[in-house]
Amino acid sequence: MQYTLKKSLGQHFLRDENICRKIVAALEKSLEDTAITQLLEVGPGGGALTKHLIQLANIDFKAVELDDEKVTYLEHTYPGLKDKIIHKSFLDIDAPFDNNFIVVGNFPYNISSQILFKVLDWKDQVPVCIGMFQKEVAQRVAAKPNSKVYGIISVxxxxFYDVEYLFDVPQGCFNPPPKVMSGVIRLVRKTNAYEMRSVKDFFTVVKTSFNQRRKTLRNASRSLFSEDVLKDEIFNKRAEQLSIDDFAALTFRMK
Incomplete structure (x- = not known):
């Protein structure tokens, strides 16, 4: 049974077994470290990773796949997946487990940032996420202050997560080969949270500050603070110069 590739869904299927094994090895370590038994694969596609994941012992496995043709293919090729595939867009589903679970996947490139924000929504239930992204997205997620790629998604x-850049994945590992290099990163939930007035305020100040990243913080985020607070020297800086601690501290000074 064959399937076709759909560019509209950002599909680039992994075909390099060595890369699959490296992702699974990273996942197995995380499963061991966390003692978690529930696993969600995002975008299994042709099953390159899936065929390894369904062999993991004592794991409650589910996969979420939007493409009708891939769902049919996967259920036909791996009969054990019957009733384990959530046939929807990942962005539209509720958390698939009641307890903690790990998220893994060769994420569709056209929604990879949205996938990360969804994982953030579930942060209380997702202690680890291991994913493949376009390399530039992976680098943005892992970026540190004072770099050009440090931005909203980095902060x-x-x-909420420590980000580890695991390894590069060359274009030739996929069918069809994407135009860009890929990278695999692992997110591990922080044990000590930053102190902030609220997560909502934190998101607001970060997004507002970076939306006009060429401007000083004073000009970019003027609407969020009183004139008195805006006199502070920190507002002479631009968003990319602030640490996560700085942004968290600013939430307590918002109007």
Missing amino acids: LIQA
Whole structure:
């Protein structure tokens, strides 16, 4: 049974077994470290990773796949997946387990940032996420202050997760080969949370500050603070110069 590739869904299927094994090895370590038994794969596609994941012992496995044709293919090729595939867009589903679970996947490139924000929504239930992204997205997620690629997604993810860049994945590992290099990263939920007035305020100040990243913080985020607070020297800086601690501290000074 064959399937077709759909560019509209950002599909690039992994075909390099060595890369699959490296992702599974990273996942197995996380499963061991956390003693978690529930696993969600996002975008199994042709099953390159799935065929390894369903062999993991004592794991309650589910996969979420939007493409009708891939769901049919997967259920036909791996009969054990019957009733384990959630046939929807990942962005539209509720948390698939009641307890903690790990998220893994060769994420569709066209929604990879949205996938990360969804994982953030579930942060209380997702202690680990291992994913493949376009390399530039992976680098943005892992970026540190004072770099050109440090931005909203870097701050919001790193406020709640430690980000580890695991390895590069060359274009030739996929069918069809994407135009860009890929990278695999692991997010591990922080044990000590940053102190902030609220997560909502934190998201607001980070997004507002970076939306006009060329401006000083004073000009970019003027609407959020009183004139008195805006006199502070920190507002002479631009968003990319602030640490996560700085942003968290600013939430207590918002109007």
